[in-house]
Amino acid sequence: MKLKRLAISEEGFVFDPETGNSYTVNETGLLILKKLREGLSLEEIAEIMNEEYGISREEALRDIQDFLEAMARFGLWEEKYG
Amino acid sequence: MKRPYQKPTILKLQVGFLREKKSSLSRMVRQEIDGVPVAELAEKFGSPLFVFSEKRLREQFRYLKRLFEGHYPRVEFSWSYKTNYLDAICRIFHQEGATAEVVSNFEYEKARRLGVPGDQIVFNGPYKPKEILRQAVLEGARINVDSLDEILDLEEIARETGEKLRIGLRVNMDTGIYPRWDRFGFNLESGEVLNVARRIAAGGRLEVVGLHCHQGTFILEPEAYGRAAEKLVDLSQKLENDFGWTIEYLDLGGGFPSRNRLKGLYLPPEVAVPPLSEYAEKIARALLTRLPAGDYPLLILETGRALVDEAGFLITTVRALKRLPDGRRAYILDAGVNLLFTAFWYHFRVEVEREIPGPPEPCVLYGPLCMNIDVVEESALLPPLARGTRLVLSPVGAYNVTQWMQFITYRPRVVLVTENGNAEVIREAETLEDIVRREKIPEHLK
Amino acid sequence: MVKVAVSGINAVDNPGPGLGIIKGLREGETPVSVVGLAYDAMEPGIYLTDLIERAYLLPYPSEGEAPFLNRLLYIKEKEGLEVIIPALDAELPLFIDLEARLSSYGLKTFLPTQKQFKLRAKDHLPEVAEAIGIKTPHTLVLASYEEFMKALSRLKFPIMVKGLFYKAFRAYTQAEAQQYFHAIVAEWGYPVIVQEVVKGEEMNVVGVGDGEGGHFGLVAIKKLWITSLGKIWTGVTVTHSGLLTAAESFVKHFRWRGAFELETIVSGDDIYLIEINPRFPAWIYFAVGVGINLPARLLKAALGGEPERAWDYPAGKLYIRFTDDLVTDLEVFQRMVTRGER
Numbered sequence: 001m002k003l004k005r006l007a008i009s010e011e012g013f014v015f016d017p018e019t020g021n022s023y024t025v026n027e028t029g030l031l032i033l034k035k036l037r038e039g040l041s042l043e044e045i046a047e048i049m050n051e052e053y054g055i056s057r058e059e060a061l062r063d064i065q066d067f068l069e070a071m072a073r074f075g076l077w078e079e080k081y082g
Numbered sequence: 083m084k085r086p087y088q089k090p091t092i093l094k095l096q097v098g099f100l101r102e103k104k105s106s107l108s109r110m111v112r113q114e115i116d117g118v119p120v121a122e123l124a125e126k127f128g129s130p131l132f133v134f135s136e137k138r139l140r141e142q143f144r145y146l147k148r149l150f151e152g153h154y155p156r157v158e159f160s161w162s163y164k165t166n167y168l169d170a171i172c173r174i175f176h177q178e179g180a181t182a183e184v185v186s187n188f189e190y191e192k193a194r195r196l197g198v199p200g201d202q203i204v205f206n207g208p209y210k211p212k213e214i215l216r217q218a219v220l221e222g223a224r225i226n227v228d229s230l231d232e233i234l235d236l237e238e239i240a241r242e243t244g245e246k247l248r249i250g251l252r253v254n255m256d257t258g259i260y261p262r263w264d265r266f267g268f269n270l271e272s273g274e275v276l277n278v279a280r281r282i283a284a285g286g287r288l289e290v291v292g293l294h295c296h297q298g299t300f301i302l303e304p305e306a307y308g309r310a311a312e313k314l315v316d317l318s319q320k321l322e323n324d325f326g327w328t329i330e331y332l333d334l335g336g337g338f339p340s341r342n343r344l345k346g347l348y349l350p351p352e353v354a355v356p357p358l359s360e361y362a363e364k365i366a367r368a369l370l371t372r373l374p375a376g377d378y379p380l381l382i383l384e385t386g387r388a389l390v391d392e393a394g395f396l397i398t399t400v401r402a403l404k405r406l407p408d409g410r411r412a413y414i415l416d417a418g419v420n421l422l423f424t425a426f427w428y429h430f431r432v433e434v435e436r437e438i439p440g441p442p443e444p445c446v447l448y449g450p451l452c453m454n455i456d457v458v459e460e461s462a463l464l465p466p467l468a469r470g471t472r473l474v475l476s477p478v479g480a481y482n483v484t485q486w487m488q489f490i491t492y493r494p495r496v497v498l499v500t501e502n503g504n505a506e507v508i509r510e511a512e513t514l515e516d517i518v519r520r521e522k523i524p525e526h527l528k
Numbered sequence: 529m530v531k532v533a534v535s536g537i538n539a540v541d542n543p544g545p546g547l548g549i550i551k552g553l554r555e556g557e558t559p560v561s562v563v564g565l566a567y568d569a570m571e572p573g574i575y576l577t578d579l580i581e582r583a584y585l586l587p588y589p590s591e592g593e594a595p596f597l598n599r600l601l602y603i604k605e606k607e608g609l610e611v612i613i614p615a616l617d618a619e620l621p622l623f624i625d626l627e628a629r630l631s632s633y634g635l636k637t638f639l640p641t642q643k644q645f646k647l648r649a650k651d652h653l654p655e656v657a658e659a660i661g662i663k664t665p666h667t668l669v670l671a672s673y674e675e676f677m678k679a680l681s682r683l684k685f686p687i688m689v690k691g692l693f694y695k696a697f698r699a700y701t702q703a704e705a706q707q708y709f710h711a712i713v714a715e716w717g718y719p720v721i722v723q724e725v726v727k728g729e730e731m732n733v734v735g736v737g738d739g740e741g742g743h744f745g746l747v748a749i750k751k752l753w754i755t756s757l758g759k760i761w762t763g764v765t766v767t768h769s770g771l772l773t774a775a776e777s778f779v780k781h782f783r784w785r786g787a788f789e790l791e792t793i794v795s796g797d798d799i800y801l802i803e804i805n806p807r808f809p810a811w812i813y814f815a816v817g818v819g820i821n822l823p824a825r826l827l828k829a830a831l832g833g834e835p836e837r838a839w840d841y842p843a844g845k846l847y848i849r850f851t852d853d854l855v856t857d858l859e860v861f862q863r864m865v866t867r868g869e870r
Binding site: 009011012013015022024 | 866
């Protein structure tokens with residue numbers, strides 16, 4: 001899994017040792033990355049976002065999908081959800 | 083208390099794009115226009131919505147008037163109709179004492195309909211249909227002639243009326259700016275103006291009483307106006323000496339900039355656009371040093387953009403979110419270049435109706451048209467926006483509500499926030515009926 | 529210890545003057561602590577911690593005055609900043625416009641006026657040259673393609689094709705000239721300046737005007753070797769009296785305030801003015817190295833002191849620019865992109 005190789009700092013700095021590319025993620029992006037690495041499903045992450053921020057599960061899921069879409073464009077995510 | 087939510091973002095770091103991002107956040111929020119909340123305006127009148135501020139219109143007019151009158155004794159502001167000819171907007175400027183500057187039959191008729199007397203109208207433009215020209219002559223409008231053919235038309239009208247007609251000449255010249263607008267009026271440096279003057283004098287039916295020069299648009303060089311004023315004074319003295327005419331007015335046209343961000347200009351408008359006081363100083367200095375004391379012709383200014391642009395806002399709503407192949411976000415707005423003709427030349431200020439948490443990231447703002455050119459802003463820097471977020475674009479007061487087009491959808495309402503803080507509709511949204519009313523179906527297609 | 533911020537720390541193949549200025553400041557008599565101002569987290573100066581104690585990213589000048597001012601005030605608050613020495617063309621108009629406001633917050637600068645700054649537009653060069661008794665190459669300011677084509681038939685090749693502020697190309701043929709003309713129009717618009725190429729020695733003068741007609745020193749150099757981007761790689765000091773007199777006239781006539789560089793071509797007794805830069809050039813350390821520490825003198829003037837005015841420097845000193853390498857961790861980079869400062 002591509003996420004495993006990433007070096008992720010608490011400040012949201014992400015380094016990919018394989019490609020040499022760097023990225024920044026914001027607080028929510030960081031949360032999603034961490035939970036994905038822990039192996040949580042998108043629904044479970046949406047649930048956490050709902051608890052943490054009080055947004056609806058639907059909005060959370062829509063935003064996670066959009067985030068993963070961006071990750072996929074950068075080659076950091078493959079379209080195998082769940 | 084839950085923590086404020088930011089949409090998740092990931093940005094790839096690329097050399098050349100590793101810029102500072104925090105300082106620009108605070109300026110991107112606009113919650114109200116002259117005290118009326120943006121949300122209230124949009125909910126009551128719909129989105130998209132043009133909003134004009136009466137307070138700003140009047141204040142800017144009074145500011146400019148004071149400014150120029152402080153430098154030169156005789157100044158007339160002639161409201162440039164083409165910039166924004168909504169009745170309510172024109173009324174405000176006429177109330178403040180502006181005459182009307184029109185460039186077509188439609189604009190002439192609109193000014194007359196608003197109750198502006200003919201002698202309070204400056205009539206410019208390269209094509210003045212004969213009928214309207216005749217009416218303007220009879221009603222005593224100031225007519226600035228653009229071509230020799232127009233002189234022929236006026237001589238013919240003069241024959242009909244049996245009176246000598248008083249006209250102005252439109253002159254184009256080198257004032258050191260680019261591009262040079264040399265297709266309007268008669269060229270100074272080539273001697274064309276003097277040839278035309280001789281022709282007019284020989285005809286005996288016309289008399290030149292004014293000179294007009296409109297150098298261009300969004301002119302960022304105050305000195306150019308100084309040079310134009312100098313050249314017009316020199317020309318007027320030559321015409322007075324050679325032909326015995328009395329030049330009663332010098333019209334320096336418009337072209338004064340607003341604090342809008344012209345595309346291709348790197349510096350922000352606060353720095354790139356000189357203060358209007360510099361224009362007033364240059365013009366007045368050129369006039370006062372060349373004119374004999376006490377003999378001051380009327381100075382006419384046709385300021386449009388500088389008066390109205392910054393009083394106009396457009397409220398628009400994010401209707402859809404997209405992710406482009408290069409990873410950038412894109413937003414589909416309910417207003418595009420159909421309403422914002424000036425988006426082709428200017429980068430508007432983009433403000434969000436409320437503080438949105440999250441890092442600003444490069445994004446594209448698209449309009450609702452099914453055309454590739456419908457781009458409101460090709461590179462905005464905005465925090466991630468949710469569907470339904472309202473944006474406020476400004477300044478959009480100049481040229482948009484005259485050059486907007488009715489293409490695939492209706493044109494929205496225009497409201498005026500009055501000086502008392504009420505929002506009043508000054509143009510209703512179009513309906514299907516408005517658009518089809520003038521259509522006819524031939525019998526065989528019914 | 530004076531806290532000074534310096535911009536232009538982009539020491540790349542087209543280097544900014546920042547590092548040269550900083551080296552000068554560090555060799556001056558006033559002890560300084562340097563804050564580097566950068567526009568991109570990859571500007572090399574950010575990583576040179578021996579020269580630059582602290583580094584901050586600034587918003588682009590194009591984003592507007594308010595964010596720019598806010599950022600500078602934030603840095604002042606955090607660092608106790610006293611003086612700013614801006615060094616880049618694109619930011620100077622903003623600093624000049626903000627000068628009074630910065631000063632009201634206790635941030636000192638020593639800059640040309642807006643009117644002086646405008647002299648750098650290439651269509652002003654003939655007027656400046658005439659005022660200080662030197663020449664300009666035969667120059668045409670063109671506002672259309674037709675004018676350009678007409679001009680081409682009257683000029684001898686090679687010619688220089690230039691934008692009003694940026695870009696300059698040397699064209700040997702009509703086809704080349706047309707290509708450059710279109711490139712400049714596409715990027716910078718009209719007017720386009722076309723200039724005859726004058727043969728001679730490429731000589732430049734750097735100085736700091738006191739704003740009252742005098743100056744805090746001048747240094748003239750000749751470029752011996754330039755890179756493909758036209759940047760000096762080696763040079764030698766000269767004491768060309770005509771050139772130095774012209775520079776003194778320039779300072780006197782325009783009452784120049786702050787740093788400047790005049791680029792000229794010297795051909796026998798004739799001096800041709802090619803460009804005016806309203807700031808220090810990237811080779812400013814050359815002046816420091818021959819004993820005329822213009823950055824330190826400018827700092828003193830900004831602080832309200834009376835800097836030294838002696839400027840007796842030897843001719844024949846050599847300037848060698850060279851490249852260097854640095855290996856470091858991603859840490860500073862990470863801090864710059866997440867916090868915008870280090």
